[in-house]
Amino acid sequence: MTIYLGIDDTDTRESRGTGRLARTIAAELARSYTVTGVTRHQLFVHPAVPYTSHNSSAVIHIRDAGNGAAAGIFATAKEMMLADFIEGSDPGICVAADRDIRSDLHCFGLSAKTSIVTQGEARRLAREAGLLLEGLGGTEDGVIGAVAGIGLAASGNDGRFVVKGTTRSLSGNQTVAAILASGVDRVETREGTVVGEGTVALRKFPKPALVGGAAVLYVEADGDGYRDIVVG
Numbered sequence: 611m612t613i614y615l616g617i618d619d620t621d622t623r624e625s626r627g628t629g630r631l632a633r634t635i636a637a638e639l640a641r642s643y644t645v646t647g648v649t650r651h652q653l654f655v656h657p658a659v660p661y662t663s664h665n666s667s668a669v670i671h672i673r674d675a676g677n678g679a680a681a682g683i684f685a686t687a688k689e690m691m692l693a694d695f696i697e698g699s700d701p702g703i704c705v706a707a708d709r710d711i712r713s714d715l716h717c718f719g720l721s722a723k724t725s726i727v728t729q730g731e732a733r734r735l736a737r738e739a740g741l742l743l744e745g746l747g748g749t750e751d752g753v754i755g756a757v758a759g760i761g762l763a764a765s766g767n768d769g770r771f772v773v774k775g776t777t778r779s780l781s782g783n784q785t786v787a788a789i790l791a792s793g794v795d796r797v798e799t800r801e802g803t804v805v806g807e808g809t810v811a812l813r814k815f816p817k818p819a820l821v822g823g824a825a826v827l828y829v830e831a832d833g834d835g836y837r838d839i840v841v842g
């Protein structure tokens with residue numbers, strides 16, 4: 611079982627990004643809970659949608675020990691977000707256990723990738739499913755991305771990991787064995803061929819896609835080895 615913590619719209623063009631804040635929150639939560647990763651989810655980019663740079667939301671994945679942890683996770687993250695509030699941002703936060711995530715939440719996430727969705731829709735879905743959702747300043751439009759991100763992350767087939775195990779400690783040329791040991795579940799080509807050995811030239815650090823609930827790093831041939839492809 612997994613608890614998902616979604617945040618969005620926490621930054622401005624001059625400030626640290628939502629992804630960095632999500633990593634900071636994840637590090638703090640890891641002191642009390644088992645954090646299994648942080649994913650980035652791309653939402654609709656359109657002139658009618660206000661966003662900072664790329665209109666993406668972040669979701670922290672936490673193993674649910676079945677001890678009613680959702681409320682504590684929500685309280686910790688909310689406190690950190692309020693303490694680090696950026697004037698001009700419109701943050702939102704949502705926490706949901708996977709057992710409470712219904713198909714309409716998945717559909718909302720998919721819609722938020724290709725069309726304009728509203729706060730009203732996000733709040734209604736959260737209310738009907740009994741999710742913890744709150745806007746923490748400004749217009750509170752961040753509740754849209756927070757809910758959408760959770761719907762997408764819970765589908766197991768959207769976005770990419772920006773934190774997974776020790777992936778952020780890797781750079782340069784790395785063996786497939788080292789990449790798998792860092793927390794990536796599979797290395798494969800876009801054609802679906804699993805790569806079990808060799809060397810991968812990383813653009814920065816491994817950013818595996820969330821595919822079928824697994825962290826999959828896509829690669830392509832590059833000379834005698836491979837190079838990674840950022841997907842999601």
